[in-house]
Amino acid sequence: MAQRRRRRQHNRRRAKSRSAIVGPLVLAVLVVLGAGAGYAAWTHGRSGASAAALDDGMSPTTPPPDTGTATTPASPSARPTTTRPTPRASKQAPKTHKPANVPSSGSGAFHTADATGDASGHGTIRRYKVEVEGGIDLSPSVAAHEISDILANPRGWTADGHDGFQLVSSGSADFVIKIATPNTVDAICGAAGLLTHGEVNCDVGSTVVVNLKRWMLGSPEFKGPIEGYRALIINHEVGHRIGHGHEGCPGPGKLAPVMMQQIKGLDGCKANEWPYDSSGRYIQGPPVR
Template sequence: MALAALALGGGAALAHYQGGGTKPAPEAADGRVRPPVAPTVSPEPRDTASAPSRSRADASAGPSQKTPPKRKPATRVPASGNGTFATAEAAGRASGSGPLRRYRVQVEKGIDISAKDAAAEIQQILAHPRGWAAHGRGSFQLVSAETDADFVIRIATPATADRLCRDQGLDTHGELNCETTDGVVVNLRRWMLGSPTFAGPAAEYRHLIINHEVGHVIGLRRHLGCGGVGKPAPVMMQQIKGLDGCRSNAWPYAEDGTYITGPTL
């Protein structure tokens, strides 16, 4: 982000007084000049009640200094992990209509994300009113390790994500997510920080991650382009690589139920 510097120029104001000088002294009847009589000026009363007294310590301390606000620490995303995963021991009801797809959620061990919390968030994303399940593209059910799953959603550090995606012949450069033969790999950096091209918080960008990758799982193999300048970008567009005039968007469908699409790439 570019920072703009604003320079303020100041000018000196000159005050001009009219009728300056000293008034001539009056003459007496005998022709002698009398000295001017100084006007009587009453001393201005001091309002001691309105000005709080300062102690000697206060007076010597100088102007008070405000404590600068504390900066929110930057989110730290570990570059690598141990490559093993914890499975969310949670299950839920199927949401949506269409072919049932059971999924499991795993989070790489040693990172500051609970597999159970991640699974709950993904469950909400897949059940969103503007998501795939709400529009007949399939129903989705979260299952635990003891139940067979149709696909797995893994959240992994950048190095582990690269390794898993590379096994599929994909180069994710420590930045991207990917679809694998058994499910979806989510790069922890994207999960935590969002994307510099996305005009929204990281929590909203997580909708885009899941909707895009699950879109591949349900059979939408090709990526889409921008459907027109100013229009919302399709979720099957690789929005992290640029928007081409579209507005960033995290959901497959508009609020009126229209599918958000664009040219096939």
């Protein structure tokens, strides 16, 4: 009996010893597992917040902020799909004078303006006529007087002191200024090997051919009034008549030479329709071949 009692006491002491060891171990495991579950939940919440922030700032309907710095996503699969906003037109379109109708073709026959004027300038006085194609709504006489005023302007070619001009309606003439529809301009200039594409003017032999489209609508490169652009057309083409070639922009912010092909772009220059400034200085740029 005594031996059996001692054995039971021994087993109880062993059980208590095991409980003392296993209990803390189980508790430690539970703590670790609990902490792991808490960390997983915390990181899940952080990941969700980051994704939401990306969705809010980089959604397909909202363009990303333009910081000026390119960035690379962490992975290709994480690259958001973005749609750039469609460019909008300028709030204010360039002002141009647009008549009711600028026909592409006329009658092909020309009417000489019944208008004359006094000679302007000094030295060589060149006589010229103005002709307007039939079938268009433009008075030859009105156009002729406008051209005469341009060539007599003190900022025009007469400022050089050795060139002058006189509008005539009959007799001999040194050159003729024709105002024609785009198709007729293409035919006249094209016969001389010049391609005007229904858009620009040309100088052929003793004839200055002015495109009606440019005369009535001006040019996107010229922001001034239509009368100013007409002065540019006449001064540029008559400039060729008296021996001037094409010139380029002399520098950003400076006036464009009248012999610059301003309709092709200003290259930083300011649009200008006169060969000379108000002080009598020639507005010159580098020669262009």
